[in-house]
Structure formats: C-alpha cells, structure tokens
Amino acid sequence: MSILRQDPTTKDWVIIATDRGKRPDDFQKTIVESTFATYDAECPFCPGQEHLTPPEIIRYPHGSHLDWRVRVVPNKYAAVGLNGKPYRKETGHFFREMGGVGHHEVIIETPQHHQSLSRMTTNEVEAVLLACHERYCALKQDPQVKSIVLFKNHGERAGTSLIHPHSQIVGTPVAPLLVRKKYEVAMSHFDDTGRCLYRDLVDEERLAKVRVLFESTRFVVFHPFASRVPFETWIAPKYEEPAFGHVEHRHLAELADVLRRTLKALDDALGNPDFNYIIHSAPPEDDTKHYFLWHIQILPRLTTIAGFELGSGIFINTILPEDAAAHMKNYLQ
Amino acid sequence: MSILRQDPTTKDWVIIATDRGKRPDDFQKTIVESTFATYDAECPFCPGQEHLTPPEIIRYPHGSHLDWRVRVVPNKYAAVGLNGKPYRKETGHFFREMGGVGHHEVIIETPQHHQSLSRMTTNEVEAVLLACHERYCALKQDPQVKSIVLFKNHGERAGTSLIHPHSQIVGTPVAPLLVRKKYEVAMSHFDDTGRCLYRDLVDEERLAKVRVLFESTRFVVFHPFASRVPFETWIAPKYEEPAFGHVEHRHLAELADVLRRTLKALDDALGNPDFNYIIHSAPPEDDTKHYFLWHIQILPRLTTIAGFELGSGIFINTILPEDAAAHMKNYLQ
Numbered sequence: 001m002s003i004l005r006q007d008p009t010t011k012d013w014v015i016i017a018t019d020r021g022k023r024p025d026d027f028q029k030t031i032v033e034s035t036f037a038t039y040d041a042e043c044p045f046c047p048g049q050e051h052l053t054p055p056e057i058i059r060y061p062h063g064s065h066l067d068w069r070v071r072v073v074p075n076k077y078a079a080v081g082l083n084g085k086p087y088r089k090e091t092g093h094f095f096r097e098m099g100g101v102g103h104h105e106v107i108i109e110t111p112q113h114h115q116s117l118s119r120m121t122t123n124e125v126e127a128v129l130l131a132c133h134e135r136y137c138a139l140k141q142d143p144q145v146k147s148i149v150l151f152k153n154h155g156e157r158a159g160t161s162l163i164h165p166h167s168q169i170v171g172t173p174v175a176p177l178l179v180r181k182k183y184e185v186a187m188s189h190f191d192d193t194g195r196c197l198y199r200d201l202v203d204e205e206r207l208a209k210v211r212v213l214f215e216s217t218r219f220v221v222f223h224p225f226a227s228r229v230p231f232e233t234w235i236a237p238k239y240e241e242p243a244f245g246h247v248e249h250r251h252l253a254e255l256a257d258v259l260r261r262t263l264k265a266l267d268d269a270l271g272n273p274d275f276n277y278i279i280h281s282a283p284p285e286d287d288t289k290h291y292f293l294w295h296i297q298i299l300p301r302l303t304t305i306a307g308f309e310l311g312s313g314i315f316i317n318t319i320l321p322e323d324a325a326a327h328m329k330n331y332l333q
Numbered sequence: 334m335s336i337l338r339q340d341p342t343t344k345d346w347v348i349i350a351t352d353r354g355k356r357p358d359d360f361q362k363t364i365v366e367s368t369f370a371t372y373d374a375e376c377p378f379c380p381g382q383e384h385l386t387p388p389e390i391i392r393y394p395h396g397s398h399l400d401w402r403v404r405v406v407p408n409k410y411a412a413v414g415l416n417g418k419p420y421r422k423e424t425g426h427f428f429r430e431m432g433g434v435g436h437h438e439v440i441i442e443t444p445q446h447h448q449s450l451s452r453m454t455t456n457e458v459e460a461v462l463l464a465c466h467e468r469y470c471a472l473k474q475d476p477q478v479k480s481i482v483l484f485k486n487h488g489e490r491a492g493t494s495l496i497h498p499h500s501q502i503v504g505t506p507v508a509p510l511l512v513r514k515k516y517e518v519a520m521s522h523f524d525d526t527g528r529c530l531y532r533d534l535v536d537e538e539r540l541a542k543v544r545v546l547f548e549s550t551r552f553v554v555f556h557p558f559a560s561r562v563p564f565e566t567w568i569a570p571k572y573e574e575p576a577f578g579h580v581e582h583r584h585l586a587e588l589a590d591v592l593r594r595t596l597k598a599l600d601d602a603l604g605n606p607d608f609n610y611i612i613h614s615a616p617p618e619d620d621t622k623h624y625f626l627w628h629i630q631i632l633p634r635l636t637t638i639a640g641f642e643l644g645s646g647i648f649i650n651t652i653l654p655e656d657a658a659a660h661m662k663n664y665l666q
Contacts, residue, residue, distance in 0.1 A: 001434070002433030017411070017413075079641070094533070097338050151644050158637070158640065159638065174337060176345065176647045177344065177345040200426065207425070276644075297643075305492065306492025307484030307611055311484050311611030
C-alpha cells in the first residue's frame with residue numbers, strides 16, 4: 001500500500017507509491033555529453049555577444065576589463081517589466097487585471113557555454129550567489145515588489161530555452177498564493193509555539209537522521225519527509241534568517257560549497273538530471289520577522305507533472321525520501 | 334508590458350506575457366502519425382490482453398460477449414489502493430503519515446490502440462463519460478473518499494506512459510488543498526451574494542463573448558479570463574450542478590458531443606497537442622450544496638512548467654486567451 005505524507009510547510013499531502021518497484025539506481029541515466037564546447041557563436045550569453053542582451057546591470061570582472069565571471073542582465077523576454085505605469089482594472093465582477101510591473105533579470109553564471117554549477121569551483125559558485133544576493137537586495141528596495149522568486153531551470157525538461165548556465169530573479173507586484181500559504185503556515189506555528197517552523201523542522205530532520213545528506217557548520221542538506229518528487233533536496237540554514245537577502249557575505253562561500261557538493265552528488269547519482277531549484281524567502285514586507293527561514297528546494301525533473309497533480313495539487317512520488325537519501329550518500333564527496 | 338490577471342476561482346494570479354510575439358498559429362505543429370495501428374500485441378489495454386490488467390470492474394459489451402466498447406479496471410500501479418487498513422501515524426511534531434487507502438482506476442476508452450476522443454463518434458465518447466460517471470457515483474459511496482479526481486493524460490508531455498486511450502479516476506482519503514481552496518472561494522462568494530460563483534462567472538464570460546468558443550443547450554465552452562497556459566479551455570454546464578456525479582444520464586450524449594468537438598478543434602488548431610484534462614467537482618461530502626459547479630479544464634501542454642511556476646504557483650502564459658479563442662473559432666465544426 002502507498003502512503004500519504006503531509007508537508008508541514010504547506011499542510012498539503014503527497015502520495016508516495018513505491019509499488020512500481022523502482023529502486024534508487026533506476027533513475028540513473030547514462031550521461032551523453034557529446035559536445036562540451038565552451039563557446040557557441042549563436043549564444044547571447046557567450047563572451048563577445050554581450051550586445052545581444054539588454055544593457056547589463058552587474059558585471060563581475062575577471063582579469064582584463066573585457067573578461068567577466070558573472071553578468072546580470074534584464075530578461076529580454078521578461079514576465080514582468082519596468083516600462084509602463086502600474087494600473088488596476090476591473091471589468092464586471094470577476095475580471096481583475098493589473099499591469100505586469102516588476103523585475104525579471106537573468107544571472108549569467110559563467111562565460112563558458114557548456115558548464116554547470118556542479119563542475120564549477122566553490123569560488124565561481126560564490127560569485128553567482130553574490131550576484132543573486134546583490135540583486136535580491138536591490139529588488140527588495142522597490143516598494144512595488146511583493147515577492148522575490150529566485151530560481152534556476154537546468155535542462156529541457158526543467159523548461160530552459162538556453163543551455164548557457166543561468167538563473168533568474170523575478171520581483172512580482174503580487175504575493176503569490178503559494179508564497180502566502182507557506183508564510184501563513186509558518187506564522188501559525190509561531191503563534192502556537194513562539195518558534196520558527198523551519199528551524200523546528202530542520203531540528204527534527206537532523207534528529208531523525210535518515211533523510212539528512214550532510215551538514216556544514218551553518219547549513220544542512222536533506223530530502224524532506226514529504227518529498228514531492230524523487231530526490232527532492234532542500235538546503236536550509238541552521239540559524240534564524242527569514243530571507244536570502246539577510247545572508248552575510250562572509251557566509252556565501254560556505255553556502256556555495258554546500259550547493260556545489262549537493263548538485264555534484266545529484267549529477268553523479270542521477271546522470272546530470274534536468275532540475276529546477278528555487279530559493280524561497282519570506283515576502284519582502286515581512287522579512288524581518290523570524291517566522292520564516294529561507295531555503296533552497298532542488299527538484300529533479302525525472303517524472304512528469306500530469307493530470308492528477310494539475311487537478312489536485314498533490315504530487316505522486318515513486319520513491320521514499322529516506323531510500324533516495326541512503327542512495328545519495330554513495331555519491332557525496 | 335505584460336499583464337497580470339486574477340483567477341476568480343482560486344484568487345491566484347497568472348502572468349500573460351505576449352512579448353515573445355508568439356501568434357496563435359505559432360503553436361501549430363505538424364502532425365506526424367506514422368503508425369496508425371489499431372492494435373498492439375504488447376499493449377495491456379488492447380483486446381486479447383485483458384488478462385494483463387487486474388480483474389475488470391466494468392465492461393460495456395459490443396456485439397458478441399467477447400467484444401467490448403469500454404472497460405474499467407483497477408490501476409495496476411495504483412497511487413492509492415484498497416488493501417491495508419486505514420491508519421494515521423505521527424512521529425515528532427511534523428512527520429504525519431497515513432495509509433494510502435482509496436481507489437485508483439483506469440477507464441479504457443476504446444478497444445482501438447491508436448485512437449482519440451476527438452476522432453471517436455459521439456456515441457463512443459458518451460460510453461466513456463457514462464463509465465466515468467458510473468465510477469464517480471460508486472467511489473462517492475465510500476465514506477473514506479474525501480475527494481474524487483477524474484483526469485486524462487494524453488501524450489508524453491502530459492505524463493502518459495501508455496498510448497492506448499484511457500482516463501483515470503482517483504478517490505483520495507484527504508481533501509487536497511487545491512480542491513479545498515476552490516471550494517472555499519466558491520463558498521465565500523455564496524456567503525456574499527447567495528449565488529454560485531461559477532454560474533456567475535459563466536454568465537460574465539457569455540456576456541463578454543470574446544473568450545467563448547461555442548455553446549450547446551446545456552453547456553458552454555470558453556477560454557478562461559486568467560488562462561494559465563496557451564489554449565486552456567473550460568467546459569461548464571449552464572445549470573446548477575455541484576458534482577459530475579449529478580449529471581443526468583440523458584444529458585451525457587450532449588456533453589459527449591461538446592467534449593468531442595472541443596478536442597477536435599484543439600487537435601486541428603494545434604496539431605494533436607499533448608494535453609491533460611481534469612473534471613473538477615465539489616468534495617463528495619459537500620456536493621449537495623450549490624456553491625460549486627463541476628467543470629472540465631483542458632490544459633494543452635505546449636509549454637513547460639518551470640522553476641518560476643514551481644516556486645510561486647503563478648503560471649506565465651504567452652498568449653491572450655481572447656486571441657487564442659479567436660484563432661480556435663476557425664477550427665470549430
């Protein structure tokens with residue numbers, strides 16, 4: 001029989017149905033990387049094609065002033081943007097519309113066309129996180145921004161259209177329901193106990209041990225109890241910090257090392273899987289309260305989101321997170 | 334600038350960003366159907382292989398007693414099932430688990446291996462809907478079932494593993510958050526106005542006209558104001574009916590004709606796209622109250638659910654539903 005588990009951070013359930021008999025190593029695929037070109041003359045994110053992107057917001061130089069390590073540019077096909085005035089329109093009783101005011105930027109993580117965070121050095125990953133952090137703090141200054149979503153799409157199944165490594169940051173003029181729900185659940189826990197839900201949860205995962213992959217001084221990496229997809233992996237701080245923008249610069253190197261090692265282990269265990277990750281933070285207006293803890297959710301895209309998930313919001317996972325975690329431990333370096 | 338629109342049934346927002354300049358006919362793909370085999374000797378859903386499925390629950394005969402039009406069988410790889418006793422377990426403060434008690438069945442829609450609802454006759458589609466209806470009413474009798482999700486995955490991008498046409502019905506022992514949210518929003522509208530949210534919404538869509546594809550005596554087909562994906566299409570009744578199980582048998586033929594015509598138009602406009610559809614109903618325990626209206630959501634899978642959607646719950650749609658609807662009208666028969 002399958003089991004249902006409740007995600008304590010959303011109160012929604014997942015179904016874990018292992019009856020298909022998939023073992024953790026069934027997800028491993030053969031790595032086919034025929035081309036490992038470091039440069040693609042058609043790619044707008046490669047060096048020499050900087051004129052193909054909108055004017056850059058950040059450039060971290062490297063050696064000569066023409067070289068760079070990381071660039072941040074506005075997304076050419078922005079979901080929300082800076083042009084146009086904010087407006088609200090209501091037609092009839094139901095048709096509520098507003099202008100897509102906001103920010104949508106791309107963090108180009110490396111000048112190399114074929115590269116990945118898992119193969120980069122800790123220093124290089126740190127520069128990526130620093131750029132994300134810098135833009136997070138900048139977007140937070142805009143009073144129109146109600147939510148900041150930092151995410152990465154890696155691979156076609158994860159929705160990427162450009163192979164050159166990049167992540168994205170979006171500042172939206174509304175607080176998404178999912179973000180609000182996560183915050184409400186955390187606030188309710190704080191009302192009941194006076195403590196941060198996520199810190200309590202991280203403590204219980206550390207106590208249970210079976211889903212924890214590894215820890216550093218300040219961070220813990222684990223597969224959550226109610227993993228929605230096979231090999232879902234979270235990275236969370238062990239200290240109180242509601243938003244990613246609050247991380248001190250001096251701790252980004254440690255986070256970079258933890259992120260790099262986690263992605264490397266996923267790469268090795270699963271054969272360079274497509275994945276998304278999201279850096280969740282408290283809504284900017286509430287990020288001084290210690291109800292929330294920022295955290296990274298890594299979601300390998302090994303299965304397809306189908307009708308049941310779209311119709312119910314409930315995910316069907318085919319492997320127990322403790323089994324996935326045990327398997328992952330063979331690949332940690 | 335993009336626009337944000339609020340879905341009045343969930344209160345969540347979607348982003349409609351048309352800046353990529355995609356026109357409705359850019360989604361048309363060339364239909365490549367090299368094989369149109371009506372039979373596959375390896376397929377567990379094809380006639381002659383009935384022994385490969387668990388014992389059947391329903392068989393609608395056709396001619397001789399060996400032939401059939403529609404079969405319903407338990408899902409061999411069930412997400413929830415009948416074996417085992419219901420239990421709840423709580424470890425620590427957070428780790429809540431329960432047995433996956435429930436029902437998960439497959440409706441095999443036709444004996445033909447390569448076939449689709451859009452190419453079947455109205456009579457054949459009616460038999461499929463009748464089987465869905467019969468199983469909906471049966472699952473509703475089980476007091477452990479808190480939610481019934483009826484859905485179809487068509488094509489690989491929609492998550493199907495078997496090409497032979499089938500849909501699925503799942504009765505879960507918990508009410509999913511999404512189902513509860515939709516119901517709460519409808520209940521709140523009823524509290525405010527004394528009217529059904531969905532009936533009001535259908536009336537406003539009919540008044541606005543621009544997103545309505547067509548109507549029959551009892552049903553209306555439209556692209557919702559806050560469409561989450563290109564060509565999202567809803568079918569809703571024009572009369573009060575909280576759950577699919579309440580549809581009278583004599584009206585299923587009309588619904589079958591409407592569903593068939595809608596899927597045919599999507600096939601012709603988009604070149605046999607992968608899609609999911611979901612038949613939403615009020616939760617079984619509340620389906621006598623007229624807050625809710627059952628409805629079908631058809632979601633073509635032309636774009637990928639990526640990090641932004643997974644991190645915020647907000648969908649980015651690249652085409653205005655009124656433009657998609659105008660385009661679809663060229664393909665209605």
